[in-house]
Amino acid sequence: MQTLAPVFEAIERAAHRIHEAITNEDTDYSAHSNQSGDVQLKLDIQSDLIIAEEFSRIPLVKAIASEEKEEEEILHEGGQLCIAYDPLDGSSLIDVDLSVGSIFGIYDGEWSAQKMIASVYVVYGPRTEMVTAYKNNVRHYTWRHGRFKELEQIKIGEKGKLNAPGGTQQHWPSHHKQLIDGLFAEGYRLRYSGGMVPDLHQILLKGGGLFSYPGTTDKPDGKLRKLFEVFPFAFVYEMAGGAAVDEKGNRLLELPCSDPHETTPCFFGSTYEIGKVKAAYGAE
Structure with a gap:
């Protein structure tokens, strides 16, 4: 190369x-x-x-x-x-x-x-x-x-303190809402602007946390696009010491992509928060 x-x-x-x-x-x-x-x-x-x-x-x-x-x-x-x-x-x-x-x-x-x-x-x-x-x-x-x-x-911490939950809450699955509520109950702070880049950047620079965009009733395959958004940030987070998975607990960087505009549910964060995601989604 x-x-x-x-x-x-x-x-x-x-x-x-x-x-x-x-x-x-x-x-x-x-x-x-x-x-x-x-x-x-x-x-x-x-x-x-x-x-x-x-x-x-x-x-x-x-x-x-x-x-x-x-x-x-x-x-x-x-x-x-x-x-x-x-x-x-x-x-x-x-x-x-x-x-x-x-x-x-x-x-x-x-x-x-x-x-x-x-x-x-x-x-x-x-x-x-x-x-x-x-x-x-x-x-x-x-x-x-x-x-x-x-x-x-940049190295991300093993456990963070920021919570950036995407998607319209009324369309979240119940187990996802329990995940998000549980993080807030642990003292996590809401940091969500509606922009993927600034929110994921903030989590990286502030020591860790969770950015989530689940599958929802109105967008069951998620909203964020694999090639343009999901894979690049998964690459960043893994190299920084974090993790990035889908709703089944699969590494985002192992997912196939058959169309340039294909989307997927996605979760990016420190290893602690990604462990919480896997538990909430039954993917441990």
Whole structure:
């Protein structure tokens, strides 16, 4: 495998351009919907175009797949990497000025969790930050003076204190509600913005906890997409010393994926909280 430096550099350039767009462009909705049926902001479309343009300059990148595209796009037939990305996760939060992010899963030759070799996410908040998971290291960067500067390596604690439960509560299964209520009874604090990137970032940096998006009566297969969101964060959490599973207790990184927009229930956290998930779901 060649070095991934050109890919990381392309992500850095894209992140800077997206940050500028978020700061300076309008936040109106477009007249279009994406493959998942979500009405797209103009910033969703612009962010997608920015990232595709940056990757188009990297011969190593064979194909890209985006939450905003129906199908994969071949960039370089002789390339090696397949990169799936969510260009602007949580974009509906922009109009209330909450943090949003971009997520990247980097796959070696095919769209399979077993072929993931790196993942990256970017947080656009009070500061623009980036986290990379590559070669068994999870590294944290912040944007300063025109470039990303490394701050630290990230390791998640064995037990945390934050609880970020997704999905509409009235549609939760009863055992999931008992799980969430039980964590609150242990003293866990609610931290849920509706943005996957800032919520999972906070759990990582604050020592641990649980982010959950279960299967619900209205979305039995969950809401979050495997290639663009679930697999990349599972890769980060496992490399940081945590765990990531589905409702059956299976590692998310062992799940098959037959469609770029396929979803799954998912749970990310410290080993203690994931143990609680497995017990609640009868998957011990």
